Amino acid sequence: MGILRRLEKLVTNSLVMPNAMPVTETWRFSGWSKDQLIERIVELENASSNNSKKHQNVSNDTPVAKRPKAFDFSKYNTRFIALKFAYLGWNYNGLAIQREVTPLPTVEGILVDILLKCKLIGSRNIQDFKFSRCGRTDKGVSAMSQVVSLKVRSNLTDEEQSDPVNDARELQYVNILNQLLPDDIRVSAVCLRPPKGFDARYSCQHRHYKYLFNKQGLDLGKMEEAAAFFDGEHDFRNFCKLDGSKQITNYNRKILSAKILHVTGDIYCFDLIGTAFLWHQVRCMMATLFLVGQGLEESSLIADLLDMSKTPQKPIYDMADDLPLILYDCKFPEMEWLSANSNEYKAIKYNKIVTALNLHYQLKATVAQIFTNSLTLKPDPNVDFSNKIRINLGDGTGKVVTKYAKMAERQVMESAETVNEKYRKRKKGKSLKL
Structure with a gap:
C-alpha cells in the first residue's frame, strides 16, 4: 500500500x-x-x-453478571383452583387465546403471561396446567363474573391444602395477580378447593348475559313479547354464526329466562339466562329483537326463526354490535369463594384502581355528551328522510337502507349440513396435498 x-x-x-x-x-x-x-x-x-x-483489558477485567437460575417449576407443590375475574372487553380481541396473530391481545393471553411472570404456572401451553374457561366471549364483549380453573404453584403440601386452617399460609393469588394485571382485568375471588371433578366449562350450570340498549325509537312491549318466544329448549341454528370447523350437529340450547329489564335512565337490557350458547347467539337474538322493537317485523318473527319447518335455513341479516354485551354471571354448584380482605391495604389499593377507572370513563362520557351538544344541528324541515330506514344494531349508528326487506323474503345462508360438509372436503383436500 x-x-x-x-x-x-x-x-x-x-x-x-x-x-x-x-x-x-x-x-x-x-x-x-x-x-x-x-x-x-x-x-x-x-x-x-x-x-x-x-478495551480488551477493560472487557477482561469487568466481572460478568451472573445469569439468574432458571425457575424449576417441578420442584414446587401445585394445587387445582378456580379464579373468578372481570374485564372490560373493548380493548381485547376476545377472551380465548388465539393461534393467529391479532392486532389486539386477548384476555386469556394477558392472564397467562401474568401467571408465567409470577411463576404460578410453568408453561404457556394451557393443556399443561389443566386450564378451562367458563364462557368464551368475542372481541369487544365484557364479563363481570368470568371463571377459569387451572393448576398453579402452591406454598402448601397436598395434605396442608385440604385444611382451611392453612389458607392464610397459601400464596395470595388474588393480590399477586391484581398487582400485575391491567386495570381493566381484575381478579375478584379464588376457590382453593373446587368440588371434585370441577371444570370451569362443564361444571357451569348456566350463563347469564345482559345486552344494554337505549330505548329510543323502540317499542319495549313488543320486544318483551318477542323475547318470551326464546324461553325453553329450541334449535338456535338461525340465531348463530355457522362454523364448519366446529362440526356442530346439535343446535338445541335451553333458555331459562329471556326478559327486557330497565337498567338506568333510558338504558334497558335484554336479560338472558341459558345453560349454554352458540357462537354469536346472543347478538343474533338481540338483532331480531331490535327489528321487532322498530316495528319492522312482527313478534312472531322469533317463533318462525325457531321453527325449522318454516325456516330451515338462516336468512341473511346483520347481528347486533359487540360493545353492549356483557357476560354478567356464571352459576356453579356451591363453592367457597375467597376474596381479598377488604380492610387490607392491597385490596383497598386495587379497589381504588377500579374506582379511578370508572371515573375516567364517566369523564369521557360527559365530555362526549358536551361534544354532542355543541355539534347538534336542527334538522332542515325541507329535507325528506322518509325514504330511508336506519336499522338499529345497538351501536348508535346502525345500518341505513332505502327499502327494508322482510326476513321471510330474504336470501338464506347455506344449511348447517352444507357448511359442515364443505369444511370436511376442504380439510380432506389439504391433507391429501400434504
Whole structure:
C-alpha cells in the first residue's frame, strides 16, 4: 500500500479513537517528506494498538453478571383452583387465546403471561396446567363474573391444602395477580378447593348475559313479547354464526329466562339466562329483537326463526354490535369463594384502581355528551328522510337502507349440513396435498 493511502486509512480509523485528530483538520500530505509521513504512520499505528489493548483489558477485567437460575417449576407443590375475574372487553380481541396473530391481545393471553411472570404456572401451553374457561366471549364483549380453573404453584403440601386452617399460609393469588394485571382485568375471588371433578366449562350450570340498549325509537312491549318466544329448549341454528370447523350437529340450547329489564335512565337490557350458547347467539337474538322493537317485523318473527319447518335455513341479516354485551354471571354448584380482605391495604389499593377507572370513563362520557351538544344541528324541515330506514344494531349508528326487506323474503345462508360438509372436503383436500 502506498504511504499516502496508508496514512489516509489510519487517519480515517483514528476518528473512533480517543484523543484522535478532529475530522475537520486537514494535512498537507504533499508538503511532507517521506520520513515525516512514515513517522506519523508509526505514531497512529501505536495509538491504535494501545487503544485496542485498553478495551480488551477493560472487557477482561469487568466481572460478568451472573445469569439468574432458571425457575424449576417441578420442584414446587401445585394445587387445582378456580379464579373468578372481570374485564372490560373493548380493548381485547376476545377472551380465548388465539393461534393467529391479532392486532389486539386477548384476555386469556394477558392472564397467562401474568401467571408465567409470577411463576404460578410453568408453561404457556394451557393443556399443561389443566386450564378451562367458563364462557368464551368475542372481541369487544365484557364479563363481570368470568371463571377459569387451572393448576398453579402452591406454598402448601397436598395434605396442608385440604385444611382451611392453612389458607392464610397459601400464596395470595388474588393480590399477586391484581398487582400485575391491567386495570381493566381484575381478579375478584379464588376457590382453593373446587368440588371434585370441577371444570370451569362443564361444571357451569348456566350463563347469564345482559345486552344494554337505549330505548329510543323502540317499542319495549313488543320486544318483551318477542323475547318470551326464546324461553325453553329450541334449535338456535338461525340465531348463530355457522362454523364448519366446529362440526356442530346439535343446535338445541335451553333458555331459562329471556326478559327486557330497565337498567338506568333510558338504558334497558335484554336479560338472558341459558345453560349454554352458540357462537354469536346472543347478538343474533338481540338483532331480531331490535327489528321487532322498530316495528319492522312482527313478534312472531322469533317463533318462525325457531321453527325449522318454516325456516330451515338462516336468512341473511346483520347481528347486533359487540360493545353492549356483557357476560354478567356464571352459576356453579356451591363453592367457597375467597376474596381479598377488604380492610387490607392491597385490596383497598386495587379497589381504588377500579374506582379511578370508572371515573375516567364517566369523564369521557360527559365530555362526549358536551361534544354532542355543541355539534347538534336542527334538522332542515325541507329535507325528506322518509325514504330511508336506519336499522338499529345497538351501536348508535346502525345500518341505513332505502327499502327494508322482510326476513321471510330474504336470501338464506347455506344449511348447517352444507357448511359442515364443505369444511370436511376442504380439510380432506389439504391433507391429501400434504
